[in-house]
Amino acid sequence: MKRSALNLLALSFFVSILLGCAGGSISKREAGAGIGALGGAAVGGAIGAATRHPGIGAGVGAALGAIAGALIGDQLQGQDKVSEEQQRQIQQNQAELEQLQKEREKLNDKEY
Secondary structure (H helix, E strand, O other): OOHHHHHHHHHHHHHHHHHHOOOOOOOHHHHHHHHHHHHHHHHHHHHHHHOOOHHHHHHHHHHHHHHHHHHHHHHHHHHHHHHHHHHHHHHHHHHHHHHHHHHHHHHHHHHO
């Protein structure tokens, strides 16, 4: 790999690290974009090296990888939110059920 491709790969790596450290924890969307950008830059640089344009290949690969990674990460993040909401609803239903059982026991005790 030529020096310019390595420089571009290193630059995209450091940019993704800086963006990830910008504030709080990294979301799945951000992690997916970073991983996709690095993987895309590596694959794009290798393909670009075969056509004697590793820098362009790495840049295009990084951009496409970041987009694909962000889309995948966004889907995973959405599934997590749905799962969390379902778990919250299950807990709420269990609490209601326990309350109703206690009320039923009180009514049964009053009848006897």
